[in-house]
Amino acid sequence: MSVNVRRAGGVLPSADATFVTDELRPYLAELLRREQTAWKEQGAPWWDPPEEVAAYLDGGKALRPRFCYWGHAITGEDTGPLLTQACAALELLHAFALIHDDLMDNSDTRRGRPALHRRIAARHRQHDWAGDPDGYGHAMALLTGDLAFAIASRLGAALPGPAVAVWDRMVGDLVLGQFLDLAGAARRDRSLEVARTTTMLKSAQYTVTDPLRLGAALAGLPELPIALARYGDLVGEAFQLRDDLLVVFGDPRLTGKPVGEDLASGKPTQLLAYAAKELPPRGQALLALAGTPALTRADVAVLTDELVRCGARNHVERKVRNNVDVACALLDQAELPPRVATALRSLAMAATERQR
């Protein structure tokens, strides 16, 4: 997904895309190279994890840095090293979140490639190392996630005071949201309330509002304009709703995630909360099997159809569009520099109309 503006005969990259390519990526590459050098200097004869983290960061959408970039731009401040540092922290925090998420969900793929623990297990097999390859893959991916989190924390905590407060809050939102996701699935919770709180924490705030807030804090703005914070929550919620739809209805070649993963695990999503009220008895019976091994592949296919038929898919699609419409209208009230408002409109679309 790139946010581009078409200009006479060509595509001009947007300012945030340029920032990601020219500032953020080289900064991250250099940071992880230095980490690796430090490992060597401490006598380590092997040093895969910093390389793994660097490889992991490629191919992402860099959504959080983009929102942070525009949060910073609302005051008209020039970019600088602290913004790059904050965005690097965001990317590393997200790498940590995805790596551990794939372990918690026991997912085999991420971004269309084998998940990190699968790739490390494959390398273990290839070298005929000692011990169980899958156990090694899990252990090493867990540790690689820890490393990404450790470096992210180091960068995030070294920001100026008000930004650190935002950082701490964002990390807290991420952990609590992830907990509700797991705990809700185990408890077969189908309440809209838990689905909403989970979405609010692990997506709305973590993905959009907190990064906007982080950028603004770095530019000296202690709080976001209320309309902009509301924009963040709406777009962030729509981002998660799109994700919930893609995991169930999307093209696995584009999402990089197998279809049915959410249904199989019974995650507390708004899609399922709505379905729990609207599904006919046959669909209800299948929904009750979500999160248990009793739900077969054929059941997933039937349940997917039922989710369309009962109107749950349309309901969530409408909610995505409505959220984005309201969010974009709010941008007008926030009295932002025009280029910021335009960029945030594009980003809202890109984050919610994507196919992966």
Place this chain on the structure above:
Amino acid sequence: MSVNVRRAGGVLPSADATFVTDELRPYLAELLRREQTAWKEQGAPWWDPPEEVAAYLDGGKALRPRFCYWGHAITGEDTGPLLTQACAALELLHAFALIHDDLMDNSDTRRGRPALHRRIAARHRQHDWAGDPDGYGHAMALLTGDLAFAIASRLGAALPGPAVAVWDRMVGDLVLGQFLDLAGAARRDRSLEVARTTTMLKSAQYTVTDPLRLGAALAGLPELPIALARYGDLVGEAFQLRDDLLVVFGDPRLTGKPVGEDLASGKPTQLLAYAAKELPPRGQALLALAGTPALTRADVAVLTDELVRCGARNHVERKVRNNVDVACALLDQAELPPRVATALRSLAMAATERQR
């Protein structure tokens, strides 16, 4: 393990033990209570992880806070809230390390109780929740470790600048040491060099020298006296060597860890590095099986005997004693306040002569 000084007819707790009981434990309990309140206020209908972390912290030896306490005491500074905060960060960081370590090693026990992921899996079964109990136990323990790390980072990073530098270094030592442990076992590495580097990072510095340094930094001392840093490395190495011995030869009722775990996983310890040079052919053949499922329980028993017979156990025992002797002699050169030197002597013994 308690560090006590016998006085006329009774036992007087040492200053660090009193600090742990009266300052550190209540601070941690209150911190995790507040974390739980924050979760409730954000709409979470469940809030087990902060409770899990609080429960996890009980029953530990609090070694790292004790060393930090005495590192702080060398300047004669009074204790204060920053020291308590730093020690809380150390305990939370260690909880994170142990919880994730048990996942990486797939260990079933810790401190004589079922490991956290086993306890959470048991609760899942008891409540008949959805999904696989063991998968849930692993996922939730992973996240609980992340939570402990997140809070530890928040506290550690909020210390004054020089202490933050020590904190960052300690976290780095921990991650790199853990990596070498896993990578060395997989690569069947039996070199003394890797065993030593691993011990240096994940035990010597992480357990003793870095905590001493953290306390000193908080008291305004940018570097430890060289003799004291050397004391830390020696005692910390001896601490790990004792651990290596206990896991192989210790009483599992006291260590809380099953015998043979290290042999079964083939961890790169100095004990095995020494054995790799000294074992007769039969022992060598068994050692080559360490870290593979081919090593049976009976093999572990035979290999354990061979480790005694070839002198590896005695060699490591002598090294523990020698390290402690040299470390205590160095304390005299470090020109410390007498009560600090006395306490560090006791702590060196307690950390290395323990049975658990």
